[in-house]
Amino acid sequence: FQPKLLAGKRVLITAGPTYEAIDPVRGITNLSSGKMGYAIARAAREAGADVTLVSGPTSLPTPHGVRRIDVQSARQMLDAVMAAVSGQHIFVGVAAVADWRVDNASAQKIKKDGSGDAPQLHFAQNPDILATVAATTSLNGWPYCVGFAAESENLIEYGAVKREKKGIPLLVGNIGPQTFGQDENAIVLFDESGHTVLPRATKLELARQLVSEIAKRLEQRSLL
Numbered sequence: 447f448q449p450k451l452l453a454g455k456r457v458l459i460t461a462g463p464t465y466e467a468i469d470p471v472r473g474i475t476n477l478s479s480g481k482m483g484y485a486i487a488r489a490a491r492e493a494g495a496d497v498t499l500v501s502g503p504t505s506l507p508t509p510h511g512v513r514r515i516d517v518q519s520a521r522q523m524l525d526a527v528m529a530a531v532s533g534q535h536i537f538v539g540v541a542a543v544a545d546w547r548v549d550n551a552s553a554q555k556i557k558k559d560g561s562g563d564a565p566q567l568h569f570a571q572n573p574d575i576l577a578t579v580a581a582t583t584s585l586n587g588w589p590y591c592v593g594f595a596a597e598s599e600n601l602i603e604y605g606a607v608k609r610e611k612k613g614i615p616l617l618v619g620n621i622g623p624q625t626f627g628q629d630e631n632a633i634v635l636f637d638e639s640g641h642t643v644l645p646r647a648t649k650l651e652l653a654r655q656l657v658s659e660i661a662k663r664l665e666q667r668s669l670l
């Protein structure tokens with residue numbers, strides 16, 4: 447009998463884009479489909495974990511057996527994550543969180559005023575959800591934090607730097623070109639001992655490999 451890789455483990459995942467309102471009917475979002483995050487949720491569930499998925503707006507079905515919490519904005523995502531993070535063993539931040547939100551969003555639909563002037567949007571920086579969770583782990587070592595990076599150049603150099611800057615043990619780099627919405631990807635894992643490439647495959651296959659890489663690292667840590 448082979449116990450499942452993540453049996454008894456609780457895993458919290460963010461996925462999809464965020465949506466930052468301009469007014470009640472307009473907003474700013476990005477091209478994240480949520481496919482990679484949902485695939486990781488499915489793979490973690492298959493591996494026996496108790497999985498909570500905090501999701502921005504997507505059109506994807508909830509993976510079987512996964513608890514899903516829907517949010518729109520980055521701040522709602524942070525609130526949902528912080529409400530669920532206690533007792534989690536693993537946090538995987540896959541969401542493409544908007545770096546900025548509209549600071550002067552209108553409570554009413556913005557109307558054309560006839561002057562020809564366009565509305566002025568002001569932006570405020572959003573909280574970094576992954577860095578916030580990572581900063582809480584130093585107390586007891588949980589949850590084990592995994593981040594993602596979508597760089598357009600110098601992935602190997604920037605990935606290693608980003609892992610350190612975010613204060614996380616494992617960072618996953620998307621190997622371009624543009625993976626948003628695609629069913630396949632190739633990724634590179636950065637940890638304290640260097641980097642490892644997982645070659646092109648479907649997002650579900652990569653998600654399963656990533657789950658076993660995470661399980662392997664958790665096991666190594668518990669032996670320390």
Ligand code: C5P
Nearest residue numbers: 539540541543573574575576593594595
């Ligand atoms: O800094 P950058 O946006 O490239 O970092 C990407 C990683 O950080 C992803 O894991 C993403 O989910 C997470 N992130 C976050 N909150 C933000 C920005 C990024 O959790 N506001």
